Amino acid sequence: MGVASKQPTARIRKSPEQVRSAVHQAVIDLLSDSEGADxxxxxxxxxxxxxxxxxYRRWGGxxxxxxxxxxxxxxxxxxxxDTGTLRGDLTAWVEAGVASIRTPEGRLLVRAVALSMPSSSHTQAERAQHFQRRIHSIERIRERAAARGESPPxxxxxxxxxxxxxxLRAIFGIDPPASGYAQLLVGRLLGDTGAPGAA
Amino acid sequence: MGVASKQPTARIRKSPEQVRSAVHQAVIDLLSDSEGADxxxxxxxxxxxxxxxxxYRRWGGxxxxxxxxxxxxxxxxxxxxDTGTLRGDLTAWVEAGVASIRTPEGRLLVRAVALSMPSSSHTQAERAQHFQRRIHSIERIRERAAARGESPPxxxxxxxxxxxxxxLRAIFGIDPPASGYAQLLVGRLLGDTGAPGAA
DNA sequence: GCCGCGAAGCAAACATCTGTGCTTACGATG
DNA sequence: CATCGTAAGCACAGATGTTTGCTTCGCGGC
Structure with a gap:
């Protein structure tokens, strides 16, 4: 007690930006560590x-x-x-997705979207919010393709x-085929049959 | 006070089976009612x-x-x-699935599998447990097809x-196309091009 | 017909998450 | 350099979910 009875404590206050960053990272960490539990x-x-x-104050929940x-x-x-072709755009997009869900982090992230819940009834709206952005991305790809004269599916x-x-693979933790998965999916979508034209 | 001071109360105890049944139904009801919230x-x-x-005692959580x-x-x-053909089996299976996820109940059920969480780390195992059964169903279809000389994908x-x-549609609440969805998906899978042979 | 095991019901304790009022630091503005 | 607004930190209160000990009923075996 005596002199230093009430240390101002070296505790420093984080700035709003620091808080945002730290919290985001913490979510990612917890997602990876405990498989999203707790x-x-x-x-x-x-x-x-x-x-x-x-x-609580900043995000509400x-x-x-x-x-x-x-x-x-x-x-x-x-x-x-933007790669210049519909196939290129889609392939790039899928490849990014594949790369993303190969990491535990990415998988859990996608899963988290689906999880959202529990306790709340307007979840639907917020889930839709995220999904809308994905859809919007796709729509833009389609529009660009259409503008180029291609006819997107x-x-x-x-x-x-x-x-x-x-x-599905992200949510259930199923690894995509080792290689060429993006090309495979896009090829199927765009109507490739067996072997297109080899390189 | 007087005579009937301590009524044994007409409260009756449910049998284990009654409890199981009632609880199951309650889960379904809540799933439908509040969109799974709460x-x-x-x-x-x-x-x-x-x-x-x-x-708590029976299920643990x-x-x-x-x-x-x-x-x-x-x-x-x-x-x-078992419909006799690979196409028939798959179509029937998908149709059952489509019908199932058209109901709020079915959607939430499927979603519940994916959601599982929160609080628990062995979730992965239990989710896999469910998924394994689905996979197993599919494998049986494939085996029967192979036994008939068909070559399943x-x-x-x-x-x-x-x-x-x-x-995906179940989880995100996206309604499948109004009709012919099962045929569409199965047709794609089995390599149908544009219009197969009309009826 | 008595006895005992298994499971349901009850009540209270426990732990935890969620939310609020108030204080205090940081940064911008004059 | 003084002042003011915003947002972080702290302590505490409230609500909810979880768990445990004990009692009581139903059912099968002896």
Whole structure:
């Protein structure tokens, strides 16, 4: 007691940006570590080294936080490039997806989208929110293709033949074939038969 | 006070089987009602008219209960029939799946498998458990086809082209095309081009 | 017809997550 | 350099889910 009875404590306050960053990283870490189990606000807060109230106040709840993290990450790691051809665009997009879901992080991220829940009824809306962005990406690819005079397959087919396989594998942790998976899926979608034209 | 001070209460105790049945039904009901939100043990117990401790003691937790319910229901509503041809078997199987995921109940059921979580690290194993049964069903179809001299497509293709679209739609609540979806998917898988042979 | 095992019901303790009021630090503005 | 707004940190209160010990009923065996 005596002199230094009330140390101001070297505890430093994180800036808003630091908090955001630390929390995001904490979510990723927990997702990877425990396979997504026990992904609670208190756990995230502790991992991030921030107070849990900061999270509650900023994001409002687990769900919104997850959507934020997932959206941010996925759009960074699973981008939409312009390669000049429909096949190229789709292949690049699928390849990015494959690469993404090969990592535990990526898998859990995708799974997290589906998980969203529990406890909340407007989950549907937020899930849709994420999904809409994916769909929007695809739509842009289709539009560019159409502008070039190509005739892209309908959205439904892309959904069934590209997105579905990727998401399923991500969610259930099934590894994609070792190589050429993107080409395989895109080839199927665009109507390639057995062996197209060899290189 | 007087005579009937301590009524034995007409409260009757449910038999183990009654409990099992009531709880299962309660899970289904809650799944349909609130879109799966708030699927907690206390809520389920109340709905089923049983004491929540009965559920905890028998199943141990939400996850195990869900797996039980889902497995039971799915295998009842999404059976594996023998129609005599590979195409017939697959079509019937997909049709059952489509019918199943058209109901909110079915969708949530499938989603519940994927969701499983939260809190538990052996989730992977239990999810695999369910998935293994699905895979096993498919394998049996393939075996029968092979025994008849047909050459069924590899499992991976069935996974990507039949299971994946169904699961994706179930999980994200995307309705399948109004009609002919099963034929469409199976046709694609088995290599039909544009229009096969009209009826 | 008595006895005992298994399971359901009840109540209370426990742990945990969720949310709020208040204080205090950091950074921008004048 | 003083002031003000925003947001992080802290302590505590509230609600909810989870778990345990004990009692009581139903059912099969002796």
């Amino acid at each position: 992904l609670t606000i208190p756990a995230i807060a502790q991992r991030a080294g921030v107070n849990h109230t900061s999270i 687990r769900e919104a936080l997850l959507v934020d993290v997932v959206t941010t990450r996925l759009e960074r790691d699973w981008p939409l490039n 309908p959205l439904e087919e892309i959904l069934d033949q590209l997105i579905a396989p990727l998401y | 699927l907690t043990i206390p809520a389920i117990a109340q709905r089923a008219g049983v004491n929540h401790t009965s559920i 939400r996850e195990a209960l869900l797996v039980d319910v889902v497995t039971t229901r799915l295998e009842r509503d999404w059976p594996l029939n 590899p499992l991976e293709e069935i996974l990507d082209q039949l299971i994946a679209p169904l699961y």
